[in-house]
Amino acid sequence: MFERFRFVLCTPTHPGNIGAAARALKTMGFNRLVLVNPRHFPDPKANARAAGADDLLERAVxxxxxxxxxxxxxxxxxxxARRRDLSHPMLSLRELAPSLPQEVLGEGEVALVFGTEMSGLSNAELDLCQLLAHIPTDATFGSLNLGSAVQLVAYELRHALHQEHRLQAREYPPATHDEMEHFYAHLERVLTGGGYLDPQHPGRLMTRLRRLFSRARVEREEVSILRGILRTLYPADNGSSPLP
Structure with missing residues (x-):
């Protein structure tokens, strides 16, 4: 099940932190590292901090x-590290970790998403996440090094995966990220075309709808039903146009 977890670093600025994250993952048995727009990669500093986890850097996507x-x-x-306005459900890492092994049975895959070192995840990035988790720290000094944060998450996840579970794959597989993003794009076009959503003044309607469907944990078959309803309500948009 370790192969079913993806650790995603968004816009890491320091190559040493990438290396430290790779080392942290390898010590806990994980090997899937994904980098989004890294400022410096590949980089000798990343290899130096990886300290034997160079293979994870070579396979990093x-x-x-x-x-x-x-x-x-x-x-x-x-x-x-902090709750945002209109954020998705948020749990402590220790509360969340025991539920994650269930998620990777069958066709499930989980991504743990980390933000850039200086400011963390942006609101737009958080909108793409279904759940939020935080690592409880001292209230007066909550700053964690990126490599340290990855290490703590990987440790808690390893502990959860090694517990005895009576796990059973979901009867109906959940929708994937890309299926939900196509649905959100389709929904936004229909709401705009029908006059309910003003693209000049959208407010936070789509953010609220994302939060609603994230709580629901929509299944793959349910996405097909929802998109079928959208096509019926607004035939002018068949839902086949590319994502905005």
């Missing part, structure tokens, strides 16, 4: 957007 990095994922968890 580099993407140009978080959306690309999450393709095929059925659950994405954003790691953040």
């Amino acid at each position: 580099v993407c140009t957007s978080l959306d690309e990095a999450l393709q095929g994922i059925t659950l994405s968890v954003g790691l953040t």
Whole structure:
């Protein structure tokens, strides 16, 4: 099940932190590292900090957007130090970890998403995550090095995976990230075409709808039903146009 977890670093600025993250993952038995727009990679500093985990750096996948990095994922968890306005459900890492082994049975894959060192995940990046998790720290000094954060998450996840579970794959597989993004794009076009959503003044309607469907953990068959309803309600848009 370790192969079913993807660790995604968004816009890491320091190559040493990439190396430290690779080392942290390898010590806990994980090997899937994804980098979104790294400032410096590959880089000798990353290899130096990897300290024997060079193979993870060689296999690391580099993407140009978080959306690309999450393709095929059925659950994405954003790691953040603070709750945001209109954020998705947020749990402590220890509360969340025991539930994750269940997610990777069958066709499930989970992404743990980390933000850039200085500011963490942006609101747009958090919108692409279905759950939020935080690592409890001292209230007066909550800053964690990126490599340290990856190490803590990998440790808690390894502990959860090694517990005795009576796990059973979901009867109906959850929708993937890309299936949900196509649905959101289709929904936004229909709401705009029908006059409910004003593209000049959209407010936070789509953010609220994303939060709603993230809580629902929509299944693959349900996405097909929802898109069928959209096609019936607004035949002018058949849902086949590319994502915006």
